[in-house]
Amino acid sequence: RALEFNLERMGKHGLPCGLSADWNDCLRLGYYGESLFVAFQLRLGLNVYAEVAEKLNKPKEAEWALAHREKLDEAIQAHTWDGEWFIWAIGENGTVYGTKDYEEGQVYFNTQVWSVISEAATPEQAVSSLESVKQKLATPYGLMLAAPPFSKAPIDIMRAVVYNHGIKENAGIFNHTQGWGVMAECMLGNGDRAYEYYRAAMPAAYNTRA
Numbered sequence: 001r002a003l004e005f006n007l008e009r010m011g012k013h014g015l016p017c018g019l020s021a022d023w024n025d026c027l028r029l030g031y032y033g034e035s036l037f038v039a040f041q042l043r044l045g046l047n048v049y050a051e052v053a054e055k056l057n058k059p060k061e062a063e064w065a066l067a068h069r070e071k072l073d074e075a076i077q078a079h080t081w082d083g084e085w086f087i088w089a090i091g092e093n094g095t096v097y098g099t100k101d102y103e104e105g106q107v108y109f110n111t112q113v114w115s116v117i118s119e120a121a122t123p124e125q126a127v128s129s130l131e132s133v134k135q136k137l138a139t140p141y142g143l144m145l146a147a148p149p150f151s152k153a154p155i156d157i158m159r160a161v162v163y164n165h166g167i168k169e170n171a172g173i174f175n176h177t178q179g180w181g182v183m184a185e186c187m188l189g190n191g192d193r194a195y196e197y198y199r200a201a202m203p204a205a206y207n208t209r210a
Contacts, residue, residue: 002045003042003045003046003049003065003068006038006042007042007068010034011032011033011034011090011092012032013034013075013078013079013090014071014072014074014075014078014079015034015035015036015038015039015072015075015076015079015080015090016034016035016038016039016042017029017031017032017033017034017035017038018030018033018034018035018038018089019031022035022037022038023037023110024037024110024145024160024169025159025169026158026159026160026168026169026170027089027157027158027159027169028156028157028158028159029089029090029091029092029157030091030092030093031092032092033089033090033091033092034089034090035088035089036076036080036086036087036088036089036090036098036111037088037089037108037110037111037114039072039075039076039080039120040076040111040114040115040117040118040120041114041118042072043069043072043073043076043118043119043120044114044117044118044119046065046066046068046069046072047065047069047118047119049061049062049065050062050065050066050069053065073120076120080111081125082098082099082100083100084100084128084129084131084132085098085106085107085111085112085128085129085132086098086108086111086112086115086121086125086129087099087108087111088105088108088110088111088146091157098111103148103152104148104149104150104151104152104153105146105147105148105149105150105153105158106136106146106147106148107132107133107136107137107146107147108145108146109133109137109143109144109145109146109177109180109181110145110177110180112129112130112132112133112184113129113130113133113180113181113183113184114180114184115129116129116130116184116187116188117180117183117184117187126184126188127188130184130185130188130190130193133181134193138197138200139173139200140200141173141200141201142173142175142178142197142200142201143173143177143178143181143197143200143201144166144171144172144173145169145171145172145173145174145177146169146170146171147171148171149165149166149170149171150170150171151165173201175201178197178198178200178201181194181197182194182197182198185197
């Protein structure tokens with residue numbers, strides 16, 4: 001039912017609608033605005049569903065999931081890669097958020113790491129996306145949600161503008177998202193970088209910091 005909910009609510013680019021918000025409570029894309037983060041989660045869900053269906057000897061169910069995954073992959077590759085990283089959304093009015101030409105929130109953490117976790121990224125895209133995370137979002141205290149922070153974005157689209165830079169959804173460092181960065185780096189075999197990220201955000205590590 002959860003997979004069908006998203007598949008039945010797709011925008012004009014073939015990506016799932018963000019509706020009131022995706023994981024980001026401050027994001028308002030309009031009903032038909034499309035969330036790439038949801039697209040990557042949907043892809044992972046279709047992968048798991050297909051695997052379970054195969055184990056249960058239900059080939060038609062697996063075929064259903066893989067057919068939708070193929071269609072989703074086509075939309076992701078056609079509309080969401082910006083050359084060095086993935087965008088994070090397409091608004092209801094067609095505005096693309098998270099391109100190199102977008103002044104605020106160019107690089108969005110969730111879509112970079114989930115492109116790897118969902119295995120939607122090509123090998124080249126995966127390396128480039130995680131390098132963008134390293135260059136744009138990594139700090140000694142953990143991985144920021146986005147960069148640059150929001151100051152001028154319309155409040156009806158990105159409500160994070162009400163927060164100071166570095167707070168909550170306005171380029172803040174969320175504890176539970178750090179694990180996604182660690183997972184993505186591990187999936188590419190980057191154990192040292194994964195540990196670097198883990199150590200940066202680990203609460204106990206602050207015991208010995210000046």
